[in-house]
Amino acid sequence: MTKSFEAQPEAPLTVNRTATKSYALQESALIKWTFITISLLFLSLFLILPLVSIFVTALEKGWETYIASITHPDALSAIKLTLTVVLIVVPLNAIFGIAAAWVITKFSFKGKNLLITLIDLPFAISPVIAGLIFILLFGAQGLFGEWLYQNDIQIVFAIPGIVIATLFVTFPFVARELIPLMQMQGITEEEASISLGASGFKTFFLVTLPNIKWGLLYGLILCNARTIGEFGAVSVVSGHIRGMTNTMPLHIEILYNEYQFTAAFAVASLMSLLAIITIVIKNFIEWKAEKS
Amino acid sequence: MSIQVQNVSKMFGSFQALNNVSIDIESGELIALLGPSGSGKTTLLRILAGLEGLDEGAILFDGHNITNVSPKERKIGFVFQHYALFRHMTVFDNVAYGLKVRPRKERPSKEEIAKKVNDLLALVKLENLADRYPSQLSGGQRQRVALARALAVEPKVLLLDEPFGALDAKVRKELRRWLRKLHNEFHVTSIFVTHDQEEALDVANRIIVMNNGKIEQVGTPEEVYEQPNSPFVYDFLGNVNLFKGRLHNGKLTHGQFEINVPTHLDSHDDAIGYVRPHDIHIEKENSNNDTVAATIVHIHLLGPIVQIELKREDIDEYLEAEVTKEHYRELGIKKGDVVYIRPKQLKVFVPEDFSI
Numbered sequence: 001m002t003k004s005f006e007a008q009p010e011a012p013l014t015v016n017r018t019a020t021k022s023y024a025l026q027e028s029a030l031i032k033w034t035f036i037t038i039s040l041l042f043l044s045l046f047l048i049l050p051l052v053s054i055f056v057t058a059l060e061k062g063w064e065t066y067i068a069s070i071t072h073p074d075a076l077s078a079i080k081l082t083l084t085v086v087l088i089v090v091p092l093n094a095i096f097g098i099a100a101a102w103v104i105t106k107f108s109f110k111g112k113n114l115l116i117t118l119i120d121l122p123f124a125i126s127p128v129i130a131g132l133i134f135i136l137l138f139g140a141q142g143l144f145g146e147w148l149y150q151n152d153i154q155i156v157f158a159i160p161g162i163v164i165a166t167l168f169v170t171f172p173f174v175a176r177e178l179i180p181l182m183q184m185q186g187i188t189e190e191e192a193s194i195s196l197g198a199s200g201f202k203t204f205f206l207v208t209l210p211n212i213k214w215g216l217l218y219g220l221i222l223c224n225a226r227t228i229g230e231f232g233a234v235s236v237v238s239g240h241i242r243g244m245t246n247t248m249p250l251h252i253e254i255l256y257n258e259y260q261f262t263a264a265f266a267v268a269s270l271m272s273l274l275a276i277i278t279i280v281i282k283n284f285i286e287w288k289a290e291k292s
Numbered sequence: 293m294s295i296q297v298q299n300v301s302k303m304f305g306s307f308q309a310l311n312n313v314s315i316d317i318e319s320g321e322l323i324a325l326l327g328p329s330g331s332g333k334t335t336l337l338r339i340l341a342g343l344e345g346l347d348e349g350a351i352l353f354d355g356h357n358i359t360n361v362s363p364k365e366r367k368i369g370f371v372f373q374h375y376a377l378f379r380h381m382t383v384f385d386n387v388a389y390g391l392k393v394r395p396r397k398e399r400p401s402k403e404e405i406a407k408k409v410n411d412l413l414a415l416v417k418l419e420n421l422a423d424r425y426p427s428q429l430s431g432g433q434r435q436r437v438a439l440a441r442a443l444a445v446e447p448k449v450l451l452l453d454e455p456f457g458a459l460d461a462k463v464r465k466e467l468r469r470w471l472r473k474l475h476n477e478f479h480v481t482s483i484f485v486t487h488d489q490e491e492a493l494d495v496a497n498r499i500i501v502m503n504n505g506k507i508e509q510v511g512t513p514e515e516v517y518e519q520p521n522s523p524f525v526y527d528f529l530g531n532v533n534l535f536k537g538r539l540h541n542g543k544l545t546h547g548q549f550e551i552n553v554p555t556h557l558d559s560h561d562d563a564i565g566y567v568r569p570h571d572i573h574i575e576k577e578n579s580n581n582d583t584v585a586a587t588i589v590h591i592h593l594l595g596p597i598v599q600i601e602l603k604r605e606d607i608d609e610y611l612e613a614e615v616t617k618e619h620y621r622e623l624g625i626k627k628g629d630v631v632y633i634r635p636k637q638l639k640v641f642v643p644e645d646f647s648i
Contacts (some may be wrong), residue, residue, distance in 0.1 A: 068515065102369075140583075187376075188372050188374065188376035189371075189376050189378055189379070190344050191363075191372070191376065192370065192372060192376040192377075192378070192441075193372040193378075193389070193393070194343075194362075194363050194364050195341055195343065195363050195364070195368060195369075195392035195442075196364075196389055196393065196441070196442075196444075196445055197364045197365075197367075197390055197393060197394060197445055198389070198393035199364065199393070202393045206378075207378055208391075208392065210378060210380045211379065
């Protein structure tokens, strides 16, 4: 049996931790420590320092101001809206992502390459343009604007618009994660399942899903992080209505523009916490996926 | 269960994988589908399993047309080339899968499933490894799990795709013997795909030789080996020496050879005689003038059989001969000796035979 068939599913973006130390690639201590110093300096300057400064600025005026900033009705509304969008977008993208990856890896059909290219489209275009596309489609002067107005459906400057724009921007995360994984695993296990008398439904839940679960979770984590943080596309379609269509990043921008630095940084610190939690979960999943 | 394949054709794009193939397989047979890669043997097996559709023709199981029946309804057991074990399930769960996924009404109870799985694991001698995952097993063990999993659903047909292809020689031999034994016990109609002629000759009780999407010959191992009906089968099953020459009045002329071929009385300029290595007669003294002198280039001792490579004196061509060790000792020949050879048995094909 060849090695490739024994390869375990591994999240494609993870670094190979078991990389062996090659004797031929060993460098002198001087070079080694120079590089380590450079990377540590870079990391502290561009990643750790800003992160620390967020929390420092947020707590500058004490805990009371901090608590007041994040419990302000507008802030609470922004947090609630962001979480609502997450709860809608992440499950939908899980379904779309699995469906797209399934179609691409388990069937062969004409236009498959086009579909793969289309999945990458949201990565390629600027989120601002993505937002504008939806204004052009669903806005008052847009393609479906008239019809939507007559039927009293509001998409732009409302939650549906934010959800659609976020769905668009975060679509590739799950699909991109699953396609290489499912391609590597092939279709023989599914064929085996069908030949043993299982229905398509059972095959999916008993064979396909368990095989892709770590890759799927990894994609969902990335999708979740981007959904919380998405600014450009949401900024265009939301209309910035305070207490109604402001997500957390939009709320931070407004506070910042109004020179309420402490409040802005307080909400920013909340988002940073979410990001840190995300990274921890992501690493846990990578570790689990490697182990299984 | 008996199987009829009726005029089945299958195209992959512009590639003709199967071209009007028909076979009758009787219940309880152990059949080898033998052919080079690209000959359509795996495609035919997958069509029988329902994993692949067909463009034309029909498949009958026990006289019922099941061409459009889905694979999950066909009651087949399929053993995949690379086993396709469920990687996230233990050996036990792999074998139990086919029973567990049955609709509630037909599903055996938990205890019944456990008993059946344990019986099967005992049959394949893996009862101690029930809790292992496929990645923790050797190739031969995985193959046995795959067989047990396929047998768990009590299939009426067992289909095996290159079942021993990925195993080392010793394990392969053992599993071959085991498969034959299993077939003798269960008598389930079994069809396996192989490109290894030795495997086909060793295991099957009937061989279907395929080439270019067509069936070349169907017969018992003895028939296809002893009486190949085409140059392809001759070439594919076992080693063969070619005697290319002129056929005239029932005689094939090749170098100094003049061989009587009573079956062919017509004339051809480019007929080919096929001679198995063991059908080459070797003698030390020229007893008879129908022989040709040849020099021994190489002697290869392989257990009870001795392979001798010869270079003919009359024309610049090499031959391969096989003699038993006993005969080799009697002859008392060594490398560099000149000996006299003639074909004991020869089958002639004329160009028309190749164009079929």
